[in-house]
Amino acid sequence: MEGEEKSKKVTKEKRSIKKSKTVALPANEIPAAPVAKPEPTTVTANAPAPVVKAKSAAKEPAKKVARPKKVKDPTFEEIQLQAYFIGERRKKYGIPGDETSDWVEAELTLRAQIASK
Numbered sequence: 001m002e003g004e005e006k007s008k009k010v011t012k013e014k015r016s017i018k019k020s021k022t023v024a025l026p027a028n029e030i031p032a033a034p035v036a037k038p039e040p041t042t043v044t045a046n047a048p049a050p051v052v053k054a055k056s057a058a059k060e061p062a063k064k065v066a067r068p069k070k071v072k073d074p075t076f077e078e079i080q081l082q083a084y085f086i087g088e089r090r091k092k093y094g095i096p097g098d099e100t101s102d103w104v105e106a107e108l109t110l111r112a113q114i115a116s117k
Contacts, residue, residue, distance in 0.1 A: 074110035082106035 074082075083099070083106035090097050 072114055074107065074114065078110055079103065079106050082110055 083102040086105055086109075087099060087102040089095075090102065
């Protein structure tokens with residue numbers, strides 16, 4: 001009986017503990033890292049003079065970095081269906097292999113099809 005009472009107390013204590021939620025700052029409130037400025041270089045007699053670009057009066061806006069497109073991964077059902085057809089073809093022609101190799105081949109085939117679109 002004592003064991004049952006202890007287990008009830010433990011579960012009661014576990015229920016009473018509340019977990020605190022962490023709050024993330026919005027993206028506009030996160031400070032950006034400072035940009036490092038290059039140090040001026042000295043010119044030696046044998047080295048060519050460094051090329052200095054002229055600053056234009058109007059400042060150009062910063063160029064946006066081109067981000068690679070996110071490739072949509074095939075769904076579980078799409079892979080499953082493709083693996084089924086690969087397995088059926090493999091069995092029909094007597095090609096050696098197993099379900100795992102069919103699944104991997106189906107994933108690779110579908111990803112290649114999506115990437116080519």
